[in-house]
Amino acid sequence: MRDVSVIGIGQTKVAEHWDRSLRHLAGDAVLAAMQDADIETADALFVGNMLSGLLTGQEHLGALIADFVGLRGIEAVKVEAACGSGAAALRMAYAAVAGGMHDLVVVCGVEKMTDTVNAETTTGLVMAADADYESIHGLTFVSINALLMRRYMHEYGVEHQDFAHFTVNAHHNAAGNPNAMFRNRITVEQFSRARMIADPINLLDSSGIGDGAAAVVLCPTNRAREYGNGRAVQIRASSMATDAVAVHDRPDPLWLSAVEASASRAYQQAGVGPRDIDLFEVHDAFTIMAALSLEASGLAERGKGVWLAQAGEITREGRVPICTMGGLKARGHPVGATGIYQVVEVAQQLRGDAGENQVPNARLGMTQNIGGSGATVITHILAA
Amino acid sequence: MRDVSVIGIGQTKVAEHWDRSLRHLAGDAVLAAMQDADIETADALFVGNMLSGLLTGQEHLGALIADFVGLRGIEAVKVEAACGSGAAALRMAYAAVAGGMHDLVVVCGVEKMTDTVNAETTTGLVMAADADYESIHGLTFVSINALLMRRYMHEYGVEHQDFAHFTVNAHHNAAGNPNAMFRNRITVEQFSRARMIADPINLLDSSGIGDGAAAVVLCPTNRAREYGNGRAVQIRASSMATDAVAVHDRPDPLWLSAVEASASRAYQQAGVGPRDIDLFEVHDAFTIMAALSLEASGLAERGKGVWLAQAGEITREGRVPICTMGGLKARGHPVGATGIYQVVEVAQQLRGDAGENQVPNARLGMTQNIGGSGATVITHILAA
Numbered sequence: 149m150r151d152v153s154v155i156g157i158g159q160t161k162v163a164e165h166w167d168r169s170l171r172h173l174a175g176d177a178v179l180a181a182m183q184d185a186d187i188e189t190a191d192a193l194f195v196g197n198m199l200s201g202l203l204t205g206q207e208h209l210g211a212l213i214a215d216f217v218g219l220r221g222i223e224a225v226k227v228e229a230a231c232g233s234g235a236a237a238l239r240m241a242y243a244a245v246a247g248g249m250h251d252l253v254v255v256c257g258v259e260k261m262t263d264t265v266n267a268e269t270t271t272g273l274v275m276a277a278d279a280d281y282e283s284i285h286g287l288t289f290v291s292i293n294a295l296l297m298r299r300y301m302h303e304y305g306v307e308h309q310d311f312a313h314f315t316v317n318a319h320h321n322a323a324g325n326p327n328a329m330f331r332n333r334i335t336v337e338q339f340s341r342a343r344m345i346a347d348p349i350n351l352l353d354s355s356g357i358g359d360g361a362a363a364v365v366l367c368p369t370n371r372a373r374e375y376g377n378g379r380a381v382q383i384r385a386s387s388m389a390t391d392a393v394a395v396h397d398r399p400d401p402l403w404l405s406a407v408e409a410s411a412s413r414a415y416q417q418a419g420v421g422p423r424d425i426d427l428f429e430v431h432d433a434f435t436i437m438a439a440l441s442l443e444a445s446g447l448a449e450r451g452k453g454v455w456l457a458q459a460g461e462i463t464r465e466g467r468v469p470i471c472t473m474g475g476l477k478a479r480g481h482p483v484g485a486t487g488i489y490q491v492v493e494v495a496q497q498l499r500g501d502a503g504e505n506q507v508p509n510a511r512l513g514m515t516q517n518i519g520g521s522g523a524t525v526i527t528h529i530l531a532a
Numbered sequence: 533m534r535d536v537s538v539i540g541i542g543q544t545k546v547a548e549h550w551d552r553s554l555r556h557l558a559g560d561a562v563l564a565a566m567q568d569a570d571i572e573t574a575d576a577l578f579v580g581n582m583l584s585g586l587l588t589g590q591e592h593l594g595a596l597i598a599d600f601v602g603l604r605g606i607e608a609v610k611v612e613a614a615c616g617s618g619a620a621a622l623r624m625a626y627a628a629v630a631g632g633m634h635d636l637v638v639v640c641g642v643e644k645m646t647d648t649v650n651a652e653t654t655t656g657l658v659m660a661a662d663a664d665y666e667s668i669h670g671l672t673f674v675s676i677n678a679l680l681m682r683r684y685m686h687e688y689g690v691e692h693q694d695f696a697h698f699t700v701n702a703h704h705n706a707a708g709n710p711n712a713m714f715r716n717r718i719t720v721e722q723f724s725r726a727r728m729i730a731d732p733i734n735l736l737d738s739s740g741i742g743d744g745a746a747a748v749v750l751c752p753t754n755r756a757r758e759y760g761n762g763r764a765v766q767i768r769a770s771s772m773a774t775d776a777v778a779v780h781d782r783p784d785p786l787w788l789s790a791v792e793a794s795a796s797r798a799y800q801q802a803g804v805g806p807r808d809i810d811l812f813e814v815h816d817a818f819t820i821m822a823a824l825s826l827e828a829s830g831l832a833e834r835g836k837g838v839w840l841a842q843a844g845e846i847t848r849e850g851r852v853p854i855c856t857m858g859g860l861k862a863r864g865h866p867v868g869a870t871g872i873y874q875v876v877e878v879a880q881q882l883r884g885d886a887g888e889n890q891v892p893n894a895r896l897g898m899t900q901n902i903g904g905s906g907a908t909v910i911t912h913i914l915a916a
Contacts, residue, residue, distance in 0.1 A: 225612070228610040
C-alpha cells in the first residue's frame, strides 16, 4: 500500500453558528482545506457526521456537500461511527488513497448541533449507546460516562477533584486557539464548584457541544510535493478497532480494549512506541474518557491516568501534551467533526503553525477519536 | 489493486418482521453469509444503513452488529448514501480488499422500517432529498419522483399505463423468490387501477418498504478458492458517482448524469459494454427510476426505457433481464439493505442458484443502487 500524506487542512470555529447551516459549515472547511492544498478538484469526498438525519432531517451528505463545494459528480459518501465518525471517514479515505483507488481525496467532518428542528442533542448523542439495552432504561450518554467515572473513583481511590487538571489544561490551551469554543482559563477551584450534570460528572468534566466543520486533503506521499507548498504531514499509521457498545457487556468496564487494540496497532504500523509520541489529541469527551484513554493507549499505567494530569505531564511542556488546541472539552465537540479537528490540529503542530500553543519539537503526533464509550476507536499517527 | 470476489451471500426475507429487531435481521444475514463462505471470523465489517438513527434511535451500527455476530473487536463502520447505502458500503469494502488493507471482509445492508418508535418512514425517506430546498416545501420522496414521472410523460408522449410492464415483470419474478415481499402476479389492468399515491405515481409504481438484511463476504480473488466451495463470483467493476441532490439543480432532470457516469466507468473497468450484460438489477424504487436508469446506463435510448419494458426485453427471456428476483418493487426495498440484496441476487444468478428465476447462461450481471432521485449512484459488475 502507498504512503499517504495530509496536504491541506481547514476548519471553522467551533461555536453556536446560528447563521450557518450544515452545508455552509462543511463548505467553509472543505474550501479552506482545498485552498491550503492549492487544489481545485478532487477524486472523492468522505464526510464524517453522526446527527444530521435526526437533528436537521438531512441525510445523504456525501452528494450534498460535494455539490455545494463545486465538486458535483465525484464519488462522495458519508461514514458514521457515532462520535468517531470524523476519523472513521478519514480512515476510509486513507484506505482509498493507500490502496490506489484515488489520488486526491477530501475528508470533511461536520456537525450542526444548535438551531436544530427535530430533536434535542441529548436524544441524538445517546444513539451512540445501545438503544435496546442502555438508552431504553433512561440512560443518557453523559450518565453512562458518569457510571464509568464513579466506578473509576471507587476502584482506584480517586476523588472527583483529581480529574481537574484535564479541564484546566484543555481550557488553558483553548485560550490560544482562535477556533476554540471556550477560551476562558479555569482553576481547580472553579472545576470543583461547577454545576453537577450527572453525578459525579459536572459541567467542567464535560466537553461542549457546538457547530463546526473541519477538513483535510489527502494524496499519496510521493505526490505530496506537487501540492500544498511543501507543508505536507505524513499519516504514519491508521487503525480502527471496536468493542461491545453496551458498557455492561464488557468484562472490564474500566479497560477500553478497543483503545488498546487500536493504539497498539497504530504504534506497530508506525514503528514507534507510546514514548515516541510528542503530542496526543485524546478523545476527552469527559475527563473520565481522557484518563481511560491515556491508560489503554499505554501512556499511563492502569488507574494512573489522573495522576499524569496532576503531575503536569499533559501540558505543552510535559511528557505527553494532550488537547494542545483545547481538546473536545474546550475547543468544543461537534461530534462528527471532532476526529478531523484532531488531525487538523496535529497538522498545525507538526507544521509549526500552532502559534502560542506550539509544542516544542513536535515531530510525531497521535489522534484518537472514539465512538460511544469506547466502542469504536480510530487512531492515527502523523509525522512531520 | 487486487481482484476481489464475493465468496459468501446471505439474506433474510423482506417483510414486516415485527418479531425481529435491526440487530437480529443483520445477524441473520451476516451469519448466513459467513456460513456460506465457510468462515468463522473476518477482518472488518461494513454496514449499509440509512434510517436506524431516526426510526429506532440507534446509530453506531458498525460496532453494534460486529459484536452481535461474534466479531467483537474487528474494524467496523457504517456507510450512508441514502437508499444507496448498501452498495456504498460494498464499495468501501471493495476498496479495502482491492487496496490490500483487509483480506476477509463482511458487508451487511440492513433496514428496519416497521415497528419503529420515533418517526414515520416518510419523514425518514425524504432525508435523501435536499432538506433546505426540497422537503422544506412539503415535497416527500414519492412526490419528487412524481414530478419526474410527469415530466417524462410530457416530454416523451408517454401514458401512465406504458410503465405497467416494469411492475408486471417485477411481480412475476418475485413470485419465484421465497425472500420477496410481494409474490403475487399482477396484470396491466391491475396496475392501471391501483390507488393513486402522488399523481401520477400510484401504488404499483412504488416499491414496497419493509424490514430486511442482506450480506456478502469479500476476499481477494486469488484467495477465493480457499473458501466457499468454489462458488465465488468476481467483482469485475465498482464505481460511484454523484449529482446534485435537489432535482431542480440539475440542467436536465430527465437525464441521470450520475447513472451515466457510474455505469460508463463500470463498463470501462470491466472491459465490457451495455450489450454484454446478461442481467441488470436496476434501482426500480419507482417505475420512472427504472426507465431513467435503463436510459442513462446505455441499455435503452433516451425516452425509450418504457418501450424496452413493453417489448418484453426486460423479462428473463429478454435482451436485458431486470429485477430478476422481484427488484425493489416486489422483492421489497428496505432502503439501506437494497444494494446488498441486488448483489446477493446477481450472485445467485451467476452461481446458477436462482431456481425457477434462473436467467439462462447468466455470465455477467450488473447491479445499480441509487441514493435519492439519482444523486448517488453505485454500479457493480459481477462475473461468474
